[in-house]
Amino acid sequence: MSKNIHVAIVGGGLGGLAAAAALVHRGISVAVYEQAKTLGEVGAGIFIYPNSLRQLERIGLGPALARVGAKVGTDSAYYRMDGSVVGKILTTDSSGWNGMYGMHRADMLNTLAAAVPASAIHTGHRCIGFSQDDHGARVEFDNGQAATADVVIAADGIKSVLQKYAVAPSAPEYSGFRAYRGLIAADKLPHWKREAHQVWMGDGKHFMVFPVRRGELLNYVGFVPTHSETVESWSAIGDRDELAASFAGADPRVTELLDKVESCFWWGLHDRKPLEKWTHGRLTLLGDAAHPMLPHLGQGANQAIEDGTALAVLLQKCGGDVQAALQSYEALRRPRTSFVQAESRKNGMRYDSKYQDMAQRDREIANIAELRKSLYDYDIEKEAAEFRA
Numbered sequence: 001m002s003k004n005i006h007v008a009i010v011g012g013g014l015g016g017l018a019a020a021a022a023l024v025h026r027g028i029s030v031a032v033y034e035q036a037k038t039l040g041e042v043g044a045g046i047f048i049y050p051n052s053l054r055q056l057e058r059i060g061l062g063p064a065l066a067r068v069g070a071k072v073g074t075d076s077a078y079y080r081m082d083g084s085v086v087g088k089i090l091t092t093d094s095s096g097w098n099g100m101y102g103m104h105r106a107d108m109l110n111t112l113a114a115a116v117p118a119s120a121i122h123t124g125h126r127c128i129g130f131s132q133d134d135h136g137a138r139v140e141f142d143n144g145q146a147a148t149a150d151v152v153i154a155a156d157g158i159k160s161v162l163q164k165y166a167v168a169p170s171a172p173e174y175s176g177f178r179a180y181r182g183l184i185a186a187d188k189l190p191h192w193k194r195e196a197h198q199v200w201m202g203d204g205k206h207f208m209v210f211p212v213r214r215g216e217l218l219n220y221v222g223f224v225p226t227h228s229e230t231v232e233s234w235s236a237i238g239d240r241d242e243l244a245a246s247f248a249g250a251d252p253r254v255t256e257l258l259d260k261v262e263s264c265f266w267w268g269l270h271d272r273k274p275l276e277k278w279t280h281g282r283l284t285l286l287g288d289a290a291h292p293m294l295p296h297l298g299q300g301a302n303q304a305i306e307d308g309t310a311l312a313v314l315l316q317k318c319g320g321d322v323q324a325a326l327q328s329y330e331a332l333r334r335p336r337t338s339f340v341q342a343e344s345r346k347n348g349m350r351y352d353s354k355y356q357d358m359a360q361r362d363r364e365i366a367n368i369a370e371l372r373k374s375l376y377d378y379d380i381e382k383e384a385a386e387f388r389a
């Protein structure tokens with residue numbers, strides 16, 4: 001059974017903490033090692049969709065998420081940049097369940113962290129080395145400390161230091177796009193549709209808005225092409241004038257919102273082609289360390305949450321054979337995440353109107369509800385249990 005397995009998770013971001021919460025829920029001992037001095041997330045929003053909310057509710061986080069999330073309703077829509085409607089955005093799974101929240105990233109992180117014993121979270125631990133043998137694995141930190149475990153999960157993000165111990169390193173690829181993002185008090189825009197996810201598409205760029213924190217804040221993101229590569233950093237300060245200039249002449253709803261923006265962040269968008277493998281012995285990769293994807297389906301963290309559920313289910317009844325459980329995890333997860341990585345790229349082409357035939361783009365956007373349904377209906381706990389059987 002699981003109770004003697006000890007798992008070390010390197011990285012206390014959304015993926016690492018979601019994995020820790022799933023493992024703890026199934027009675028598996030964990031320790032999370034985060035390089036930052038305190039756990040934290042930036043002032044930006046993130047979508048949580050039915051495929052991951054279903055799992056988080058099963059481990060008891062439903063009420064906590066409902067307290068801080070913002071419901072997203074049926075007014076959600078795709079528009080051309082001039083404001084004309086292209087189609088509705090699906091906000092339910094096939095059963096009609098609206099399992100969707102716009103979340104402030106910090107609220108999401110705090111909710112996940114609260115599901116893990118405080119004594120299991122070690123901040124100020126930057127991992128710098130890894131080794132393993134037949135008996136266990138060892139991670140070393142820049143503060144001179146080291147930890148041993150039966151399994152090490154690398155949840156250390158797109159620039160993972162542990163990735164090279166599992167697979168030959170491959171560089172993240174720059175998409176040529178920069179995301180300007182920030183939050184604005186909903187009160188500043190009294191006429192705004194507060195429960196809507198809205199996307200304006202066109203002319204090589206797109207803009208989206210959705211509510212977070214019970215609808216008190218609106219999260220906006222402007223995706224704009226750049227000539228020079230933009231760093232990946234949640235804390236890089238963006239130029240709000242450049243952002244506003246990029247969408248000058250757009251639907252007045254967009255320009256009115258941008259007029260109220262005082263400051264924003266920016267983030268260079270990177271992804272990676274699917275890696276050949278994620279696992280070596282007692283080490284495996286999770287979240288952006290395994291499958292960074294462009295944000296055009298909003299699935300990066302959702303897929304990391306699915307990863308954590310799969311690992312917990314497969315390790316829970318592995319009978320001590322952790323290496324076989326990690327191989328099963330990779331075999332189950334790699335095809336799914338490779339598919340979502342590829343579909344995220346394709347959706348970016350639609351959002352940025354990179355089509356010769358815009359009628360074709362509009363038809364695809366109208367049909368994208370089918371793709372969304374297939375993403376939302378997926379039940380990783382069930383899939384992992386069947387895989388294990």
Ligand SMILES: Cc1cc2nc3c(=O)[nH]c(=O)nc-3n(C[C@H](O)[C@H](O)[C@H](O)COP(=O)(O)OP(=O)(O)OC[C@H]3O[C@@H](n4cnc5c(N)ncnc54)[C@H](O)[C@@H]3O)c2cc1C
Pocket residue numbers: 010011012013014015016033034035036045046047048125126127128155156157158160161179181221267269286287288289293295298299300301302303304
């Ligand atoms: C513009 C934009 C919008 C997005 N919107 C969405 C969305 O709506 N929905 C969604 O699901 N996803 C979205 N994503 C993607 C999502 O943000 C990521 O997929 C997710 O944050 C990945 O989580 P992670 O824990 O794997 O990695 P990270 O969030 O990068 O966390 C990695 C953690 O590891 C720590 N770390 C790194 N190196 C070390 C080390 N050596 N030792 C110890 N700790 C270390 C870091 O400090 C960090 O805390 C978006 C991304 C972008 C850029």
